[in-house]
Amino acid sequence: MTQRGDINRTGAELELAVRVVELVRAAAGPAAQAEVMVQHDAEALTRFANSMIHQNVADATTTVRLRLHLDGRTAAGSTTITGADGLRGLVDRTIAAVRLSPADPTWPGLVPPTPLRPSAGYHGSGERSGLDFGFDEATARATPAERAERVRDFVRAAGGLETAGFCRTTYNSAAFANSLGHAVEGRAAEAAIDGIARLNGSDGVARQAGGRLADLDGAVLGARAAAKARAAERPVELPPGRYEVVLEPDAVADVLNNLAMFGFNGKGFAQQESFAELETDQFDPSVTIVDEPLGSRDEPAPGLPFDIEGTPRESLVLVRDGTTKAVAHDRRSAAEVGAESTGHGSEMSRTWGPMPTHMRLEASPAPSEAPTAPADRAGPTVESARPLVARMERGLLISDLWYTRVLDQKTLVVTGLTRNGVWLVENGEVTAAVSNMRFTQSYPQALGTGMVLGMGTESVLLPDRWSGVRYAAPAVHLASWNITGNASG
Template structure:
């Protein structure tokens, strides 16, 4: 881990000084400085084949001058590099079109930290969601978890990755807002393969020490073994239990296409705040600060300097809110919810820490057939199913209709037929075409698992806290034959 506490905020302040000197005090400026260290250990054919590490400090400047807005960025952080960034960004404003949607700068405001987090009282949120051991993790520590995963798979072919991320960031603007913070993330994602059948296990955490490769490897292997010799079922509408990995895909699509304030303003979202759009058992929260149950917090401010806070999007089935950056909030006549990002003005402000609240399951005893392959919180839900499918994972999901959020995609990494609470057979992968909000609509949620699993997004730093989910109906539209 390189750098020191406060270094990013000093860089941001230098850029603000340069803007004032070169553009005058009438210019509005905001500066993000982000130092990120990503380390990745990948394995395939049950052996580590790649270990990479990348350390980058990037400075991003957004200038609003004479009604025009331009952004620029640089990884050259000496005085000459920062001056060049300001000069070329300022020059670009002179030839840019007017920006009528400019929302102004975030005003000075204190950060809001999670009361449940042990670092919640520390200055500026600097240590919030931060674990020193993870930030300093060596390749050997990631390799140990890979080794444990491979050994626990007991001879099955394995592949996947273990990664750690350390971020130290700061924000400053010419209106006087100045904040800083640090955060860490660890994640592991692996599969085991047996006779062409795959099983998966994933987990995200704030601390590398919370990842147990042996537990994950054993789970992936059990799923692979249980998924061998699948039968083919006809397409149709099936009662399903979705394990947390599958539920995380629902949350990701809700974040990108459902609760996006820009899409809502353009009437391209299903969300209708104040309306009961979901089953009363459904509560969905975007919680970037983490909680006692899910302590993996993120930076306590967004990329426009707005303090982040937990945001209830759905409570007891009723849609409550959508996410906003400063631009979409201005268009909607409200305030930012702390979801500004480098691309939010173009692509929309997206939640990246959605949690579907868990709910204790009453009454049903766990089934026995194939139980070793079932995520623990899904077992009571499976036991309560008369006839349906247990689905481990979804992938290659694509939006067919953003307004109703009809999604098409495929199952993978394990599907099983359940009869009278018992897993009776593996099932070959199937295609589905399903409206995600409709699947969770009033009367359609038959049960929610009693615990959530924190799952990583494979290509970003979003995290989704997902329980298992028992749904009355899922529209399977194709099987292995077509």
């Protein structure tokens, strides 16, 4: 097990980044355009299965990434060896690679010296580093015992049901420097719990992410997962067809994930492979989607305040009141369409395209006259979804989606399966558990004009399968969801 990362590293990454730029200048001359990202990633994970902790692991790695443009050619390299020999080797390898690389006529150039954008949690001048963008030091320093407390509470609240999952804390600190003199640094921390409860083959799920470990309540999540598992026993089978649905936040997170990867992807947009049409009403007026890497007034920043190209990040409105307003760009995709980078460059964006990583589907309060099922009759749904369920005459309540795959990227038709609980709703009440079903559905179409019948009152922060990505989603009431198969086929 590798030791937990050192959070007392203020300035260490920036010193490394500047040193690599100087090495490039000495070896390749003043004409070389170099950008360097130094990132220290530390993750600690407490796993549990069979209702007991079986693994505590921690890993910390510092990675130095260099991208070099010289004589009209571009090459990149990286190393985790941060001593003098490792840095010199990185520079020498990248210079050799750039001389063998093809011409790069679309090189977008380097970011000039640019101040970072202040966030709701940032109290500095906004002109240098951004080390205080709502950073929660207690989460970065979290111990195995602190994570174990959340796991213990989850297991106890499940009331004897078999449980499994994890509690995770992450810490990232990074710095960027380039040969134009642009230099920035920042740090971020995050915590997440993801767990299931199981009863006689029926599973219930509960997840939550946040910038503070102290905000995660294992007891609340364990009780929720257990309630879902108990309610999912003895499922019935329903025929395929189009159903009115309430998607709970976990299921909505999958919708946001696919919209991010294939819809609001700047490379896909530039290559006309995305459904996105700017300034077009492509969604229901109730839909507003924002990418929020700098956090909000009440939530610490979930991400670093700049991207791998050194571009400052800020909130990006992707959809406002149903109108598509923007897609995510790095410098290359932005140059291709005559736009500006939105700060979404990453080591993956050069191949897979830049995409949002901190998307929030804005919640909207339920109308005051909306019926709300009493707690004892509301079934397994989360509290903020109860008004949506109470309004449904006949349809499905879906907890979670998984194994989703894109069938058509342009229209974003996705096929996948339900899991961790599906229920039949009749006249505003949950009447039966339903076996898992396959669906084939265009996600933008499902959120189209007139198709969104209601939003939950709270956006829940949810972790993705990989650290560094998360979503905030309310429950959503949709007019139609295309179920194409059931447990029998």
